[in-house]
Amino acid sequence: LRTGMPEVIFASGKTIEHVTAIFVRMAQAGGNVLATRVSPECAQAVLAAEPRAVHHVTARCITLEQAVPPQGKGTVAVVCAGTSDLAVAEEAAVTARLMGNTVELIADVGVAGIHRLLAQRGSLQSARVLIVCAGMEGALPTVVGGLVNAPVIAVPTSIGYGASFGGLAALLGMLNTCSPNVCVVNIDNGFGAACIATLINRM
Amino acid sequence: LRTGMPEVIFASGKTIEHVTAIFVRMAQAGGNVLATRVSPECAQAVLAAEPRAVHHVTARCITLEQAVPPQGKGTVAVVCAGTSDLAVAEEAAVTARLMGNTVELIADVGVAGIHRLLAQRGSLQSARVLIVCAGMEGALPTVVGGLVNAPVIAVPTSIGYGASFGGLAALLGMLNTCSPNVCVVNIDNGFGAACIATLINRM
Amino acid sequence: LRTGMPEVIFASGKTIEHVTAIFVRMAQAGGNVLATRVSPECAQAVLAAEPRAVHHVTARCITLEQAVPPQGKGTVAVVCAGTSDLAVAEEAAVTARLMGNTVELIADVGVAGIHRLLAQRGSLQSARVLIVCAGMEGALPTVVGGLVNAPVIAVPTSIGYGASFGGLAALLGMLNTCSPNVCVVNIDNGFGAACIATLINRM
Amino acid sequence: LRTGMPEVIFASGKTIEHVTAIFVRMAQAGGNVLATRVSPECAQAVLAAEPRAVHHVTARCITLEQAVPPQGKGTVAVVCAGTSDLAVAEEAAVTARLMGNTVELIADVGVAGIHRLLAQRGSLQSARVLIVCAGMEGALPTVVGGLVNAPVIAVPTSIGYGASFGGLAALLGMLNTCSPNVCVVNIDNGFGAACIATLINRM
Amino acid sequence: LRTGMPEVIFASGKTIEHVTAIFVRMAQAGGNVLATRVSPECAQAVLAAEPRAVHHVTARCITLEQAVPPQGKGTVAVVCAGTSDLAVAEEAAVTARLMGNTVELIADVGVAGIHRLLAQRGSLQSARVLIVCAGMEGALPTVVGGLVNAPVIAVPTSIGYGASFGGLAALLGMLNTCSPNVCVVNIDNGFGAACIATLINRM
Amino acid sequence: LRTGMPEVIFASGKTIEHVTAIFVRMAQAGGNVLATRVSPECAQAVLAAEPRAVHHVTARCITLEQAVPPQGKGTVAVVCAGTSDLAVAEEAAVTARLMGNTVELIADVGVAGIHRLLAQRGSLQSARVLIVCAGMEGALPTVVGGLVNAPVIAVPTSIGYGASFGGLAALLGMLNTCSPNVCVVNIDNGFGAACIATLINRM
Amino acid sequence: LRTGMPEVIFASGKTIEHVTAIFVRMAQAGGNVLATRVSPECAQAVLAAEPRAVHHVTARCITLEQAVPPQGKGTVAVVCAGTSDLAVAEEAAVTARLMGNTVELIADVGVAGIHRLLAQRGSLQSARVLIVCAGMEGALPTVVGGLVNAPVIAVPTSIGYGASFGGLAALLGMLNTCSPNVCVVNIDNGFGAACIATLINRM
Amino acid sequence: LRTGMPEVIFASGKTIEHVTAIFVRMAQAGGNVLATRVSPECAQAVLAAEPRAVHHVTARCITLEQAVPPQGKGTVAVVCAGTSDLAVAEEAAVTARLMGNTVELIADVGVAGIHRLLAQRGSLQSARVLIVCAGMEGALPTVVGGLVNAPVIAVPTSIGYGASFGGLAALLGMLNTCSPNVCVVNIDNGFGAACIATLINRM
Numbered sequence A, B, C, D, E, F, G, H: 001l002r003t004g005m006p007e008v009i010f011a012s013g014k015t016i017e018h019v020t021a022i023f024v025r026m027a028q029a030g031g032n033v034l035a036t037r038v039s040p041e042c043a044q045a046v047l048a049a050e051p052r053a054v055h056h057v058t059a060r061c062i063t064l065e066q067a068v069p070p071q072g073k074g075t076v077a078v079v080c081a082g083t084s085d086l087a088v089a090e091e092a093a094v095t096a097r098l099m100g101n102t103v104e105l106i107a108d109v110g111v112a113g114i115h116r117l118l119a120q121r122g123s124l125q126s127a128r129v130l131i132v133c134a135g136m137e138g139a140l141p142t143v144v145g146g147l148v149n150a151p152v153i154a155v156p157t158s159i160g161y162g163a164s165f166g167g168l169a170a171l172l173g174m175l176n177t178c179s180p181n182v183c184v185v186n187i188d189n190g191f192g193a194a195c196i197a198t199l200i201n202r203m
């Protein structure tokens, strides 16, 4: 899987010093570098040490682009239901772009207002792979899956309250999908969704 | 709640003799009678003892109509996603009819094929109350809720396999709905949904 | 659902700047505005930007009334078991009032002291719809449902400790209700309960 | 605990031969004998081998009384919400009687129809200890607890469907009780409830 | 239940001002007062407002004794497995003392070192009622229950890590007890255990 | 998704008559037909009514091939850990073949005997997409994912006992995968895995 | 692990023909053979095909001994709380014997009657490794662990009812053990416990 | 178990003063002392009071060595999948060393990159006992178990996000292991794993 993929740091649970040191070392190796789940403080430290890096605030990611990855053949659509799921959707979008994909982000479409979603049918159907992120709108991947002929990667998010149980409700809803072109990754795993989408988009 | 409501027997877990005896006794009282969760063998025994009763096979219900209940002001729409959820939807429909409602049953509409659902928009929007039953299509009540301006009563069903966990996935999805006109009753409780719909439709 | 309903902001998880900006923009549109789950700091910022807004402290809500919504036909009773469930009950009450309902709040009635509840029977029975919020008193909606002939919307709250599991115990108790006029919304969802009550009260 | 208590066989999971053999051996020892969770076939075999034994059909118990246990000082009330919980309530009642208690069984009182329960207030308040069994009426022990000044032993039952999850909903509701005179035993454990009630009633 | 019982405040989730105000008002009524789950800051405020009150640090309780409650007939033993469960055990002990019981606290006995427990057999067997609090030692009530002839009230605590799941492991272990003289209250509910123990000890 | 896909019947929960009738009707439409989760009795009835159909015993599937679907560009590898997971793996294989893919089935490789798996590295690495089915070997998709550069679709199976909890353990293990080329479908959903694999293999 | 270990068949979920065929083939290879989870009908078929095999009824196992395994250095004690857990304990004992260990089975000792357990202290302390199987006596391994200086392998069993949740209560209790010489295997996995005990007893 | 084992303090949940006082008292008794789950602040206080103590930062442990424990006969390998699980692995390693074992720590081997693990086969196979700690790599113990002939003690860690549910996913994966030489301890319980490994390594 390594060919043409960036080096990746999962920053959550690591000290700022540790993340900075790994980032700098990876940057010196000459390839692209991605850090995910980066706190604002950590981002500041990394950018101080490696000024060429870019901080994607909503995505909580830092990227360093210094190499050209293999290019995806089509567009990866990243879909989410509202501003609350945007962090996960942006993690997916930033990751997919760094991995050589053209990304179209379609935010603020949900199943409770199906017309806004249907209005995006053109964009959805022209994508080669789709990533759909949702916390309270656990059915969004199923509805999108019914509108397109391409593979859909569903990302449950931990956004919600009460009986959302940290993303469990969305996860179960997505696994029980009736659209047979939908598969699922871990709660909040925008990064992983982008990896699979990249592999598919290169085929 | 009793005024104008039938007498009700929840047959599950009761012996055939017990159900038959209660049914006959209630029939003699002169009001309408409803038995739910009736096995085919039990239905045979009840109909032998009370030949005026009607057995609704798919709904697993027996009804005896001998009184005129208060009439609902509009139509109660009962919606489900496929033949698998039909037993629960029919329990709701049979109950609502016996309680004085005009019922329109809209089966075989799901979120994975949104166009069949949108094709029913007319029927959905002309209902005064809606009951939506779904097992694997946990998002159906939310989508329906977004299309109408009336209260939607969601009934999760125990239909499904794997991570549906006996209706839990559908239940959680419905509780996390983004359509603010949706409320939820117990898994498989078509009867209860019809009771609330009746109260609302009489207002 | 939009007709005669306020614009709504769910503030939890949004930055103060974001909430304030949306609130001001919505206020300029001329309709009523509601923000829920507002922290004290956020409320201060919103009121500074829009001095006509009102902060409901216990309810954690901000409202701006500048339009007259369709009026509910009867009273919405909002019932809770003690001071601990008051925040959720007040969210329901503030929302229902802004949506054009006369609201009667009946706090501090519980099932462990049934007589205080029975003493309120008059108020309960004169309501056209009831909202019952409870965390440790998961049976309150069932008991209330047995006393009235109107629809009851049950709101489990996350109040409790130990085996309350963040509202799960109350939620399950309410779903298993034996009163067939009770339906349920998500844990802590006072807002959603008020929306359904409003729809019903306008019928 | 042994003094004045019968020998007990938990028949579930044991072969008919095994249960019969143990029962006969215990009978020969001269004390009282109790077998619980006995199938009809097993009961037939035991009664054939020990004709003095009595089969309590609803309770699924067999008893042999041949000794006089210490007598309880007051009445043990066994309360349940309907015919569905009767098996567990009868297990408690049969056990408590064999252990020397005067037992009053109060069936068919529930929280959804609070007046039938209040009509029994006299019986409830004259009991020295109370056992309350309920599956879908998880709040019954709390309401009873609020009406009396005596210890209440709550027994969740596995009766119910959907989100009752085999008695889990009732169990959680009972643990979250607001009546401080309520304690809980395992789901369906009518026997255990009777043991504690016996100890208390002898004090 | 009220006769001879103190007024009780469950301080968790209430503001310091609120707790102080209720405490002072209750104190003026002349009876005994108990506040549980009190933070150190809250305790300071209450004691400033009512200097006769006593702060029990480990128990996180405040008591005010100004009336003589009915006296228990024997000793209530409060047993726990180690310093970690002491807060819950002390809540039980403080409550039981205020309710008129002689209390013997037996800390630091566990099932992994059965001999220290057996060494306390004398104290255990001379108690009239026992309260056993344990988080990781979920079997302690069962072992104690096997050693004595009196009722045992088991209190699971939320102490533990990993698969203790906030007291769930202890709770399930206690419900599955093989000692028929054991009943259970909510996780961490030392107060409730003391209430039942008091009722029993007065019989 | 419909283009070039067979008509599909999920037989579980449908009567034999119902399945046979749908199968015959679909067969007459001229396309390929697939029935999954077919019992032996049901298969007999379908084959009597449509003798051209083929019964795949282990896969519990019936297929009718009368049209040529679009052909996949490479091989789909279907991998499982032992005979116990074979039913799910065969469902995936039969489905994928009917949808126009060349399928290589690699059974009896597990993580506890890593060398048998490594011996298949050639086959694994030459596949264009992989489907990995496992119940007790929840880590198999992760290990396979680390060996290949292609997308891996993981199918948890309900095979196992004790703490496998009907496939939940495998499902959670697969969602927590460290191989970023792995996505997951519902427990036992061999059919769905084959659908996504088909879409990808046609790209 | 293979050296000196029998070939093993896990019969659950396999057809009688399949189990018989594998057993015969393994028998011909000349080593010892073990089949676990064998139904009575399956046992009959295997013994008909391989008359030298032995059926252990309670253990639900079939063994064929035709080779001498490496001998364990000490005794393996297999402990359980009652007849209900005997099937799992016997599976462990039969497996351990076939793997070359001297086994001492200590049944019918539990934590609710600690003296019967203490009476076995001699046997327990002379074992080199211990296997403790329990369903409702989840604390038995902890108590045994406190009495001995040797490693204890805990096997939760699925025996129990109500809140035992198929062995989950016992499993959680064992994982939370306070005896640091206790480790745990899967629910009902007597076989696995014997494998580890064998490895340790050969050291 | 006490012979040759250090005195141990589980610092989590205890005050700094309490931990320091116990540590000093135990140090005076002359044996070795171990404190686990020590915060940096607590460590500073203990080292100020007992300057001979050593703080193991990653392991969150403090040790005092002043006695020679019985020596293990071989090497204990402590294996983990990445820096995230290192805290638990180091707790196991520090504990095992203080208990007289030679420890080899093998970090940064995982199942997604099986070759790094296979490259360590020599070290793994020369260990007498193995401890394998993993959070997201729940299959690591199974794979290691397949490579060695020695007992493997699996320690699930609480590291992960989303569907890892605080270590539950890893725990279930390890209990369902197909390697019969694997047993499991509580989530994050590196200490307990080291205790059992010590007992085995002394045999």
Ligand SMILES: Nc1ncnc2c1ncn2[C@@H]1O[C@H](COP(=O)(O)O)[C@@H](O)[C@H]1O
Pocket (backbone or CB within 6 Å): A008, A009, A010, A011, A036, A037, A188, A189, A190, A191, A192, F178, F179, F180, H082, H083, H084
């Ligand atoms: N959301 C995520 N972002 C980045 N890496 C992730 C994520 N989820 C899982 N990972 C995995 O974590 C690895 C990096 O972890 P680490 O070596 O601890 O920094 C990556 O190679 C990924 O396979």
Ligand SMILES: Nc1ncnc2c1ncn2[C@@H]1O[C@H](COP(=O)(O)O)[C@@H](O)[C@H]1O
Pocket (backbone or CB within 6 Å): B008, B009, B010, B011, B036, B037, B188, B189, B190, B191, B192, C178, C179, C180, D082, D083, D084
């Ligand atoms: N699906 C259902 N069908 C009929 N009754 C139900 C259902 N679910 C709950 N119930 C309640 O069960 C009561 C009848 O129970 P029973 O007296 O045991 O026959 C009715 O009054 C309903 O309130």
Ligand SMILES: Nc1ncnc2c1ncn2[C@@H]1O[C@H](COP(=O)(O)O)[C@@H](O)[C@H]1O
Pocket (backbone or CB within 6 Å): C082, C083, C084, D178, D179, D180, E008, E009, E010, E011, E036, E037, E188, E189, E190, E191, E192
């Ligand atoms: N641990 C506890 N301490 C005090 N009260 C409790 C506890 N658990 C439940 N309660 C109940 O909470 C009531 C006081 O609640 P509040 O009126 O909110 O202060 C008491 O009457 C008790 O019935």
Ligand SMILES: Nc1ncnc2c1ncn2[C@@H]1O[C@H](COP(=O)(O)O)[C@@H](O)[C@H]1O
Pocket (backbone or CB within 6 Å): F082, F083, F084, G008, G009, G010, G011, G036, G037, G188, G189, G190, G191, G192, H178, H179, H180
């Ligand atoms: N209780 C058990 N009895 C026998 N085998 C088991 C048991 N639990 C897990 N197994 C594993 O199952 C394998 C045999 O499975 P199989 O090849 O399907 O017959 C053995 O090698 C064991 O590792």
Ligand SMILES: [Mg+2]
Pocket (backbone or CB within 6 Å): A081, A082, A084, A085, A133, A134, A135, A136, A137, A159
């Ligand atoms: Mg969302």
Ligand SMILES: [Mg+2]
Pocket (backbone or CB within 6 Å): B081, B082, B084, B085, B133, B134, B135, B136, B137, B159
């Ligand atoms: Mg459905």
Ligand SMILES: [Mg+2]
Pocket (backbone or CB within 6 Å): C081, C082, C084, C085, C133, C134, C135, C136, C137, C159
């Ligand atoms: Mg409450």
Ligand SMILES: [Mg+2]
Pocket (backbone or CB within 6 Å): D081, D082, D084, D085, D133, D134, D135, D136, D137, D159
């Ligand atoms: Mg009931």
Ligand SMILES: [Mg+2]
Pocket (backbone or CB within 6 Å): E081, E082, E084, E085, E133, E134, E135, E136, E137, E159
């Ligand atoms: Mg403890």
Ligand SMILES: [Mg+2]
Pocket (backbone or CB within 6 Å): F081, F082, F084, F085, F133, F134, F135, F136, F137, F159
């Ligand atoms: Mg498997």
Ligand SMILES: [Mg+2]
Pocket (backbone or CB within 6 Å): G081, G082, G084, G085, G133, G134, G135, G136, G137, G159
């Ligand atoms: Mg047991």
Ligand SMILES: [Mg+2]
Pocket (backbone or CB within 6 Å): H081, H082, H084, H085, H133, H134, H135, H136, H137, H159
């Ligand atoms: Mg890990």
